[in-house]
Amino acid sequence: MASAAEQLASNLNFAAFAKAEDLKRRIWFTIGALLVYRLGTYIPMPGINPTAFAQAFQQQSGGVLGMFNMFAGGAVERMAIFALGIMPYISASIIVQLMTSVIPSLEALKKEGEQGRKVINQYTRYGTVLLATVQAYGIAVGLEAVANLVIEPGWFFRISTVITLLGGTMFLMWLGEQITARGIGNGISLIIFAGIVAGLPRALSGTLELGRTGALSTGLILAILVLAVVVIAVIVFFERAQRRLLIQYPKRQVGNRMFQGDTSHLPLKLNTAGVIPPIFASSLLLLPATAAGFTDTTKLPSWASSVLAALGHGQPLYMLAYASLIIFFCFFYTAIVFNPKDTADQLKKHSGFIPGYRPGERTADYIDYVLTRITVVGAIYIMLVCLLPEFLISATGVPFYLGGTSLLIVVSVTLDTVAQIQGHLIAHQYEGLIKKSKLRGGKRGR
Numbered sequence: 334m335a336s337a338a339e340q341l342a343s344n345l346n347f348a349a350f351a352k353a354e355d356l357k358r359r360i361w362f363t364i365g366a367l368l369v370y371r372l373g374t375y376i377p378m379p380g381i382n383p384t385a386f387a388q389a390f391q392q393q394s395g396g397v398l399g400m401f402n403m404f405a406g407g408a409v410e411r412m413a414i415f416a417l418g419i420m421p422y423i424s425a426s427i428i429v430q431l432m433t434s435v436i437p438s439l440e441a442l443k444k445e446g447e448q449g450r451k452v453i454n455q456y457t458r459y460g461t462v463l464l465a466t467v468q469a470y471g472i473a474v475g476l477e478a479v480a481n482l483v484i485e486p487g488w489f490f491r492i493s494t495v496i497t498l499l500g501g502t503m504f505l506m507w508l509g510e511q512i513t514a515r516g517i518g519n520g521i522s523l524i525i526f527a528g529i530v531a532g533l534p535r536a537l538s539g540t541l542e543l544g545r546t547g548a549l550s551t552g553l554i555l556a557i558l559v560l561a562v563v564v565i566a567v568i569v570f571f572e573r574a575q576r577r578l579l580i581q582y583p584k585r586q587v588g589n590r591m592f593q594g595d596t597s598h599l600p601l602k603l604n605t606a607g608v609i610p611p612i613f614a615s616s617l618l619l620l621p622a623t624a625a626g627f628t629d630t631t632k633l634p635s636w637a638s639s640v641l642a643a644l645g646h647g648q649p650l651y652m653l654a655y656a657s658l659i660i661f662f663c664f665f666y667t668a669i670v671f672n673p674k675d676t677a678d679q680l681k682k683h684s685g686f687i688p689g690y691r692p693g694e695r696t697a698d699y700i701d702y703v704l705t706r707i708t709v710v711g712a713i714y715i716m717l718v719c720l721l722p723e724f725l726i727s728a729t730g731v732p733f734y735l736g737g738t739s740l741l742i743v744v745s746v747t748l749d750t751v752a753q754i755q756g757h758l759i760a761h762q763y764e765g766l767i768k769k770s771k772l773r774g775g776k777r778g779r
Contacts, residue, residue: 353761363516366508367527373415374408378497380490381412385481403739406528414501417465419524422506425460429453434669461506469498518750526746529739568744571714574603576707580685601704604711605671608745610662611719611738614655652723656716663712673700
């Protein structure tokens with residue numbers, strides 16, 4: 334028997350959307366905020382020679398700068414005021430999450446509910462300011478190190494660069510929070526999503542241009558499009574996959590009446606770590622190539638040159654290291670964000686139990702056992718999705734704009750946003766049903 338929420342969700346249509354005025358206002362606000370973000374990626378930072386920077390960026394676009402440029406919507410390529418993007422905030426959030434598992438005082442704050450969450454969010458903002466300041470100063474020094482890139486090098490340029498890039502990051506953080514509160518979806522994720530999707534038209538036109546000139550055959554382009562659809566379907570399937578553990582609650586007596594015990598489910602996502610593992614793995618593997626790009630490779634020792642060559646895209650060592658790091662970070666980040674012992678304690682506090690397992694330590698061990706098994710499947714899935722574009726690039730030489738990491742982000746954010754839109758529509762229909770029931774009740778009373 335379908336629940337009331339499931340019945341309402343199955344009846345959602347365009348007419349229900351047209352009547353949801355609050356939802357439409359939220360969508361328009363989200364679109365307007367994302368347009369402001371896209372406008373900021375075209376405002377150049379002062380003191381830079383744009384022609385010289387464009388030439389320098391082309392030489393480094395294959396390293397970490399290329400990945401950050403994709404996440405920043407092309408702002409790094411144009412050295413815009415949003416060149417740092419939202420990545421310092423994400424890095425600070427991850428660091429604070431790691432610290433909550435190590436520092437007892439932060440762990441206690443996490444358990445205090447809404448008030449503790451506000452304090453942790455404030456710590457995250459402070460960490461964002463610190464990281465963005467350090468990164469902005471490093472960018473200023475790096476730009477000055479390249480000849481003819483900065484019009485007037487010196488402390489004035491460094492200070493103005495730090496203020497500009499830090500202000501851009503803090504504005505994006507504020508904009509993301511406004512989207513979350515007054516718009517649709519997670520604001521931070523939507524900003525990254527908009528940055529990635531903004532480059533799709535240019536990438537698609539470039540691929541079609543290769544087909545027009547004969548560099549790529551029509552059959553190969555069609556095969557790539559079909560493969561992309563299949564991979565997206567696989568990502569949707571695995572991202573929505575869950576392992577549900579049955580939770581039972583004992584019978585309870587209220588007055589002279591005995592109520593039957595309730596049952597529910599504890600959902601465990603197949604991919605608990607999300608897109609963090611491929612982001613960390615890509616960053617670590619691209620760091621050596623990026624650092625070598627800023628040095629004279631002829632002065633490097635022979636062993637260092639051999640390692641750099643082996644860590645190039647498409648090389649066996651690169652593939653092996655990439656897969657190993659993804660699997661490691663899947664288990665590491667899952668262990669950070671999900672604590673089976675805390676979950677078992679919460680179940681015990683509310684008199685819930687898993688049938689066949691004693692509440693407390695035995696329940697925690699069973700949850701950890703199930704979580705480990707499904708994380709193995711999730712890690713293999715993420716590894717295959719991220720390695721598939723690398724294999725295709727090395728085999729066909731076709732430049733893929735959407736790698737595994739960016740494709741995971743795009744699909745995950747789309748699913749989350751659609752789910753929130755459906756939630757708003759269901760809430761709107763519930764409000765309509767409640768109003769109708771009140772009107773009918775009033776008429777019967779008269």
